[in-house]
């Protein structure tokens with residue numbers, strides 16, 4: 001029964017992400033947030049970790065979220081509507097932790113993200129993306145603490161898995177899992193993905209739908 005239910009959910013997720021998906025709006029400040037109309041899943045992670053690329057891979061659309069080589073490209077909360085009628089909203093959050101970020105930009109980021117995380121009943125889960133080449137950094141631990149404190153449950157997602165040797169992925173995963181276990185809001189399911197090869201993308205789609213339905 002369990003296996004059948006899982007397969008059914010996976011198929012539902014596949015269909016949902018293959019269907020209509022549209023950019024809704026950008027919110028550079030809290031006052032521009034759209035009214036909550038569906039369960040939201042937020043993408044967090046260091047600048048350049050691959051948030052926008054992951055969004056594009058999940059939705060199979062190359063240019064839905066803007067990607068770039070310039071760290072800190074995404075500076076606002078970007079909302080994407082999935083499904084017609086609307087079923088899930090994906091939220092691309094501004095990246096954190098780039099070296100040359102001016103202090104007032106960092107403060108602005110913290111205020112915006114914290115207010116969103118704490119005040120959004122529709123927010124069902126966050127994804128905290130971790131670059132497979134670098135593993136967990138202190139700025140990621142800060143993000144995890146912010147989510148713990150806001151009581152927003154989150155999955156850790158290892159990105160750019162195509163960039164590291166397959167033999168290095170196991171130890172990386174183990175180390176990240178040990179640390180995640182110490183965080184109250186970290187979900188035990190951790191994903192390993194590549195937006196380049198598509199590895200792990202279908203599994204993450206299913207997890208997103210599952211979280212949205214929870």
Ligand SMILES: Nc1nc2c(ncn2[C@@H]2O[C@H](COP(=O)(O)OP(=O)(O)OP(=O)(O)O)[C@@H](O)[C@H]2O)c(=O)[nH]1
Nearest residue numbers: 047048049050051052053067068072073074095195
């Ligand atoms: N090889 C490989 N490259 C990737 C992958 N995901 C993203 N990249 C590259 O990494 C760079 C940054 O990707 P983005 O998706 O723009 O990163 P981001 O987290 O949205 O960055 P900010 O918006 O600046 O916070 C781009 O050059 C991408 O092409 C991946 O899975 N594999």
Ligand SMILES: [Mg+2]
Nearest residue numbers: 051052066074
């Ligand atoms: Mg981005």
